[in-house]
Amino acid sequence: MSTVEIRPASVNDVGLILSFIKKLAAYEELAHEVVATEELLAESLFGEKRHAEVIFAYAQKNAESPLEPAGMALYFHNFSTFLGRPGLYLEDLFVDKEFRGQGIGKKLLTQLAVIAKERSCARYEWVCLDWNKPSREFYEALGAKPQSQWIIHRVEGKSLDDLAAL
Template sequence: MSAFPSIRLAPATEDDVGLVLSFIQQLAAYERATPDQVPATEALLRQNLFGPRPYAKVMIAYVTTSVECEEKPAGFAVYFYNFSTWTARPGLYLEDLFVSPDYRGLGVGKLLLVQLAKLAKDRQCGRMEWVVLDWNKPAIDMYLSLGAEQLTEWIINRVSGPSLDHLAGL
């Protein structure tokens, strides 16, 4: 690969649903999930990303190198806006960031994060947040090098599946 790839970022469109699902599945495999732990489908993604009530947005990174001479999808970021009562401002939450192994080390992940930071500033967000698995040292190192602060005092809580049904009284 060329030492100086061309990287282009573009918002995903409904035509990209298959690509987005592929990136989700690759990320799940990287994070050591089994296929049955990822029930995402193209239909669900189409409905929830591009339907009448979109819940998240997707930015796709494309790379062109002098070796390949054609643009290839290299990674993606899935994000949405939340709200902080303490800052009384919106925040940008990065749900997923994934770069295909062939394109790691080229600056794709950093460029996606920079673009999301710009979107956060444009929307006057008070902060940008995400989580990372504690064993993912390459990602942690990159995030720290970009100025991210690890918040160790916060514990993620999750209710899903039958527990969510029970809590909802179903």
């Protein structure tokens, strides 16, 4: 396997973050839903109140090539009232197609587990699209357990506006 380095993102990486978000959306056939801009990401990730964090995996295409961005994980903290402790929530994980199968996704997930432990998180969780069988199998091989008893509910757009106006 080629060299892989995990690095935290900086404000100078906002364009790279957005490019990975767009690649993930294309993979999930949801490119039409991306409205994020570099400006929005800069404010949300590196502004006065930071809402999420990003780590990158840099890898080599071959032993002689330089390290280049190969993958990204965007995450934030949630909280468990039952456990009385924070949790770590992985919003997006993406590895460029040309770098898949080299253990990069596993390295990103492992680094997030280390961060969760360092920050005394009680759990570390994410969601996966039901049709994405390769990813589901990968996650389960790492010890992740699907939580089928929970149903995600979402309020967005006009529904969010209407609810806030009540």
